[in-house]
Amino acid sequence: MSHTAEANTARCVHCGREVKPTRHTRTGYRVDYYSMHTGESEPGTLLNEDGSVEMVYQKLLHAREIITCVDCYARAEAQAERERLFRPERVNGATLQAD
Ligand SMILES: [Zn+2]
Numbered sequence: 783m784s785h786t787a788e789a790n791t792a793r794c795v796h797c798g799r800e801v802k803p804t805r806h807t808r809t810g811y812r813v814d815y816y817s818m819h820t821g822e823s824e825p826g827t828l829l830n831e832d833g834s835v836e837m838v839y840q841k842l843l844h845a846r847e848i849i850t851c852v853d854c855y856a857r858a859e860a861q862a863e864r865e866r867l868f869r870p871e872r873v874n875g876a877t878l879q880a881d
Contacts (some may be wrong), residue, residue: 792817794851795867796860801851816855820868821846 792801794815801815826841848867854860 792849794854795848796850796854796857796863799851799853801849813852815849815851818848818850818864818868819845820848 792815793799794801804814805812822843823840824843825838827838828836830836846867848864850860850864
């Protein structure tokens with residue numbers, strides 16, 4: 783077992799299996815996982831010069847990489863988990879209650 787390779791090992795957050803980098807060939811490429819950047823966020827506001835709100839945005843506090851292997855990506859539970867990890871405020875907050 784190579785310890786240098788182990789340091790760069792990426793694992794699926796759902797099943798824990800090791801994922802391989804995307805392999806490019808002459809005719810195309812083979813994807814082994816999907817990666818998504820997310821993290822804890824808080825609402826931030828951008829103000830106009832007169833102090834009125836120009837826009838509200840989500841400010842990223844702690845970045846986190848979510849890795850999903852192709853096997854899990856096909857599963858509905860994994861899709862739901864990705865959605866929850868990507869937008870925790872949607873699960874806990876007002877969007878769900880709006881229906
Ligand atoms: Zn997986």
